[in-house]
Amino acid sequence: MVSALPSNFLSSPDYVVLNEKCGVILTMPKIKTVRGAAKRFKKTASGGFKRKQSHLRHILTKKTTKRKRHLRHKSMVAKADQVLVVACLPYA
Template identity: 45%
Template sequence: MPKLKTRRSAAKRFRKTGSGKIMRRHAFKNHLLQHKSPKRKRQLSNPALVDERDAENVRLMLPYL
């Protein structure tokens, strides 16, 4: 069997937790921040879990995660 290639773009965006779930960053935290409230920006800084319906697609992109 040949080795499977990892999708490098996905490898830079996702990481695995200790329990095997997949973490992601929040969107909308890159620019145009001056009109967003401090609370909203602070909450966007925290990592989020990938939804279980999307997690299987991420796992296929990252075979060795």
């Protein structure tokens, strides 16, 4: 999708390409924060992102108390996924 655009369009300072694979082009200077990501991820002082563990919403009777207790703690976003989180939270 991005390759179909004229070359001078992509080099213009009025536009920035966030994800060339999906072809997401946003106008500058304001980039919108993905609100769903803002509610799910918090930035830490060291620059990483913490997230809540999954599998703790329903069907809890078959899960042991130890498993549910460990799922209550926050976890860090993997390094491979941090690029996606930063793209969703440009001002974090």
